[in-house]
Each structure stands twice: as structure tokens, then as C-alpha cells.
Amino acid sequence: MKQSILSEEVLVDLLFKRERQAITYLYDHYKAALYGVLYRIVPDEDEALDLLQDTFVKIWKNFDQYDPTKGRLYTWMVNVARNLAIDKLRSKDFNNNSKNQPIDNVVNVLDSSKNYSINPDTIGLKEMMAKLSPEQISIIDLLYYQGYTQVEVAEELNIPLGTVKTRARLAISILRKEFDKEKV
Amino acid sequence: MNLKDYKSSGILELYVSGALSPEEHAEVESLISKYPELAVEVEEIENALANFSLAFSKEPPRDIKENILAEIDILEKDSASQEAKVVALSSTSSPLVKYSVAASVALLLLGNFYFYNQWRSTEKQLAGLVNQNYKLAQNYDLIKATYEKTQHDFTIATANSFKQIEMQGLPLYPSGKARVFWNEKSQETYVLAVDLPKPEYNKQFQLWAIVDGKPVDAGVFDFENKSGELLKMNNITGAQAFAVTIEPKGGSINPSMDQMVVFSKI
Numbered sequence: 072m073k074q075s076i077l078s079e080e081v082l083v084d085l086l087f088k089r090e091r092q093a094i095t096y097l098y099d100h101y102k103a104a105l106y107g108v109l110y111r112i113v114p115d116e117d118e119a120l121d122l123l124q125d126t127f128v129k130i131w132k133n134f135d136q137y138d139p140t141k142g143r144l145y146t147w148m149v150n151v152a153r154n155l156a157i158d159k160l161r162s163k164d165f166n167n168n169s170k171n172q173p174i175d176n177v178v179n180v181l182d183s184s185k186n187y188s189i190n191p192d193t194i195g196l197k198e199m200m201a202k203l204s205p206e207q208i209s210i211i212d213l214l215y216y217q218g219y220t221q222v223e224v225a226e227e228l229n230i231p232l233g234t235v236k237t238r239a240r241l242a243i244s245i246l247r248k249e250f251d252k253e254k255v
Numbered sequence: 256m257n258l259k260d261y262k263s264s265g266i267l268e269l270y271v272s273g274a275l276s277p278e279e280h281a282e283v284e285s286l287i288s289k290y291p292e293l294a295v296e297v298e299e300i301e302n303a304l305a306n307f308s309l310a311f312s313k314e315p316p317r318d319i320k321e322n323i324l325a326e327i328d329i330l331e332k333d334s335a336s337q338e339a340k341v342v343a344l345s346s347t348s349s350p351l352v353k354y355s356v357a358a359s360v361a362l363l364l365l366g367n368f369y370f371y372n373q374w375r376s377t378e379k380q381l382a383g384l385v386n387q388n389y390k391l392a393q394n395y396d397l398i399k400a401t402y403e404k405t406q407h408d409f410t411i412a413t414a415n416s417f418k419q420i421e422m423q424g425l426p427l428y429p430s431g432k433a434r435v436f437w438n439e440k441s442q443e444t445y446v447l448a449v450d451l452p453k454p455e456y457n458k459q460f461q462l463w464a465i466v467d468g469k470p471v472d473a474g475v476f477d478f479e480n481k482s483g484e485l486l487k488m489n490n491i492t493g494a495q496a497f498a499v500t501i502e503p504k505g506g507s508i509n510p511s512m513d514q515m516v517v518f519s520k521i
Contacts, residue, residue, distance in 0.1 A: 089331070091324070091327070091370075091373045091374075091377060092373070092376065092377050092380055094323070094324070094327060095320065095324070095377050095380065095381065096380075096384070098320050098323060099320075099381075099384050102314075102315055103312040103313060103314050103315070104308070104309055104312045106312075106313050106314070106315040107308070107309075107311035107312040107313035108308045108311060110311075110313050111308075111311050116316050119315075120315055120316065120317060120319060123315055123319060124319050124322055124323055124326065127323045128323060128326050128327060128330070131327050131330070132330060141294070141298065142298045142301060142302065143302060143305070145305055146298075146301045146302050146305040149304075149305040149308055150301070150305075153273075154273075157273060201447065201449055201483035205412055205413065205419050208409070208412055208413055209413060211304075211307070212413060214268075214269065214272035214274050215271075215272045215304055215308075218273065219274060220274050220275075220276070221269060221274050221275065224274070235265075235269070236264055236265030236266055236268070236269055237263075237264070237265050238265075239265050239268040239269060239272070240263065240264070240265030240267075240268050241265075243268050243300055243303055243304065246303040246304070246306070246307055247299060247300070247303040250302070250303055250306050
């Protein structure tokens with residue numbers, strides 16, 4: 072995050088040294104981002120909150136597994152959060168009637184609390200939305216946030232199995248292009 | 256192995272999403288460890304998706320910082336006392352045992368003291384960070400409103416109940432592109448301007464719905480509305496097609512057929 076008070080290197084260094092203030096800092100700065108991801112996957116406030124706690128504890132516990140040469144800290148944290156949430160999603164009864172749930176949940180997300188925090192890094196989202204087709208948005212949503220497999224996505228969107236891959240690549244390549252633009 | 260084709264296949268995107276079968280997943284993983292080029296690609300895919308996810312930031316309904324810190328403290332204490340226990344257990348009944356026990360007790364006490372001091376310094380830092388957060392929050396009011404609108408638009412864009420109708424450019428403006436989001440049931444109508452020409456200063460765009468073969472006014476909108484934003488228009492029933500024309504400001508009763516920029520069919 073461009074406006075961090077602690078640079079990523081300093082923060083990572085403190086975390087490797089098991090400095091407690093570092094996890095406090097992570098919580099203050101990333102709780103909304105991670106809660107948002109968790110809530111998107113498991114749209115239940117209490118469950119998502121539990122997962123948020125699990126996520127930070129796991130980040131602390133497994134920090135020696137983070138390799139700074141292999142990627143950004145935030146990306147690693149999102150993966151920790153996502154994996155916990157998707158495990159929870161798959162383990163519960165969610166999946167029994169969940170095939171229709173994801174789209175409905177998108178509507179619920181808006182209707183329920185409006186406690187969204189803001190992140191200026193994502194202003195490019197508007198431009199991105201215009202460039203993605205509705206099907207592309209669905210593909211990213213189903214694959215990345217709803218834990219759908221290839222086969223399930225093909226069924227849900229009524230497309231051939233082979234094309235799920237290529238369409239996912241196209242959709243994500245659009246994201247990559249947009250984010251690369253912002254970096255400049 | 257043709258890495259270019261492999262990357263183009265999109266299998267890495269599925270891998271990052273966790274959408275592959277366990278066998279496929281393991282297969283991709285071994286290829287990634289073999290070819291650094293694939294690892295770089297995976298990292299870029301992950302970063303793009305992680306960035307995208309920032310858009311869904313949501314304040315947790317409760318503050319659970321103390322819970323997290325408490326759980327971490329227990330973990331740290333456990334591992335500290337494990338070390339102390341090892342020291343105690345590794346010796347037999349000798350004076351060394353007494354010293355070991357004393358050492359482990361001292362370690363625990365020291366640990367408590369350490370955590371207490373950490374907690375106090377953290378509390379002070381917290382006050383500082385809270386203050387900074389407050390200032391940042393004030394500055395973001397405008398951005399927040401923009402963001403909430405974007406979230407709303409995303410909901411419409413992904414909802415099954417909204418039909419999406421593409422409008423293509425006409426000879427007047429061949430590259431024209433716009434999209435209508437129309438909820439047949441609730442009659443709500445939104446338009447998304449993707450590529451439209453800039454009209455003269457005294458003109459506006461007007462959206463029309465073709466109902467029973469006749470054009471029905473769906474409202475006016477401006478070029479200044481930035482692309483990417485869904486604009487709410489008049490409610491419409493029974494649309495067969497949609498079109499956008501350039502009209503004088505305020506719109507017209509009937510569409511200027513020679514000023515049509517985009518057109519669609521349902």
C-alpha cells in the first residue's frame with residue numbers, strides 16, 4: 072500500500088522477528104481488506120469474523136513460511152485468508168444448496184451492512200468493470216471467491232469445459248493489464 | 256515443453272484459483288518448481304487477483320484485535336514453556352533439576368513481564384495509529400461514495416435478474432458501444448457508456464427503448480459521466496431494443512433518427 076507508514080520491508084522484518092507490534096499494525100491496516108475477502112467467500116458476519124481471527128493467527132504462526140522473494144506480503148495474506156475460507160465453505164453444508172447461492176449473495180452483500188472501508192488503490196476498479204464482460208466477472212467470481220472447480224464453472228455458465236480455462240485467462244489478463252497501467 | 260502455450264492455456268489461472276483436481280494441481284505445482292518462468296507468471300496472476308480483492312474491503316462488525324493478540328500470546332507462551340519444560344525434563348534427580356525448574360519459572364515470569372511491556376507500548380502506538388486512521392478516513396469521504404456506487408454497479412452487473420443488452424455503433428459513430436442493464440421484472444434500467452462520441456456543448460445523449468415498435472424515452476445522460484459507471488435511467492417495460500441518440504439538452508419527445516449512435520436488439 073503506497074501510503075503505509077511502515078514500508079513492506081520493515082514490516083516483514085518485524086514479523087520475522089516476532090515483534091508483536093507488527094501483528095497489531097497488520098490488523099489495523101489489513102483487517103478490512105481481509106475481512107472483505109473472507110465475507111465474500113463466506114457471507115456470514117460471525118463466520119467471517121472467526122475466519123478473520125484464524126487468518127491473523129495463522130499469518131503469525133506460519134510467517135516463517137513466507138518467502139519475500141516469491142511475492143508481495145498482501146498477496147500471501149490473501150491466500151492464507153482465501154484458503155481458510157474456501158476450506159470452511161467446502162466443509163459445511165453450504166455446498167448442498169450453494170450452486171445458486173453465489174449470485175444471490177452478491178445482492179445480499181449490498182443489502183446488508185454498508186460498512187465498506189475505502190482503498191484508493193482500487194479506484195481503477197471502475198475502469199476495469201467497463202472492460203470486463205459480465206461473463207468474465209462471473210468467471211473470476213466463481214473461480215476465485217466461490218471455490219468452484221472447472222467442471223462446476225462449466226455447468227454454471229453453460230460453456231464447454233475446455234473454454235473455462237481460456238476465458239479465465241482472458242479475464243485475468245485484463246486485470247493484469249489494468250493494474251500494470253496503474254503502477255506507472 | 257512449450258511454456259508459452261502452457262501459459263496461454265489458462266491452466267495457471269485455474270491453479271491459482273484452486274480450481275483444479277488434486278492430481279492436476281500437483282502436476283502444475285511440479286512444473287512450476289521446474290520452470291521459474293511459470294513461477295513468475297503465477298505470481299503475477301496472484302497479484303492481479305489480490306489487487307482486485309482489495310475492492311471488496313469491508314469493515315469487520317467488531318474489533319477482535321484483543322482476541323487475536325490473546326491467542327498469539329498463548330501460542331508464544333506455549334512455545335516458551337515448551338522450551339522450559341524440555342530443560343526441566345532432560346535432567347534426572349540432581350541439583351541440576353532444581354536449577355532447571357527455577358530457570359523455567361523465571362522464564363515464564365520474564366515472559367509475562369515481556370508481554371506486559373509489549374502490550375503497553377502497543378497501546379500507545381495504537382492511539383497514534385487510530386488518530387492517523389481518523390484523518391485518512393476524513394479524506395476518503397468522496398472516494399467512499401464513489402466506491403459504494405461501484406459496489407452497487409458490480410451487484411447489478413452480476414445479478415441474474417438483470418438482462419444485459421449490448422448496443423453497437425452505427426455509421427454516425429462506428430466504434431460506438433454501450434450496454435443496457437434491464438430488469439424485466441422490476442423495470443429498472445441502467446446504461447453503461449463504454450465508447451460514445453463527445454456531443455456538442457448544448458447536446459446530451461438520450462436513451463430510447465423500442466416498445467411495441469415505438470420509441471419510448473428512457474432518459475438523458477451526459478458524456479461527462481465517466482465510463483465504467485452505471486447510470487440509472489427511467490423504468491421500462493416490454494423493451495424489444497434499445498438505442499442512444501444525440502439530442503438537444505433536456506432531450507426530445509421523439510428520437511432524431513439521423514443522430515443515432517448505438518443500437519441493439521434484445
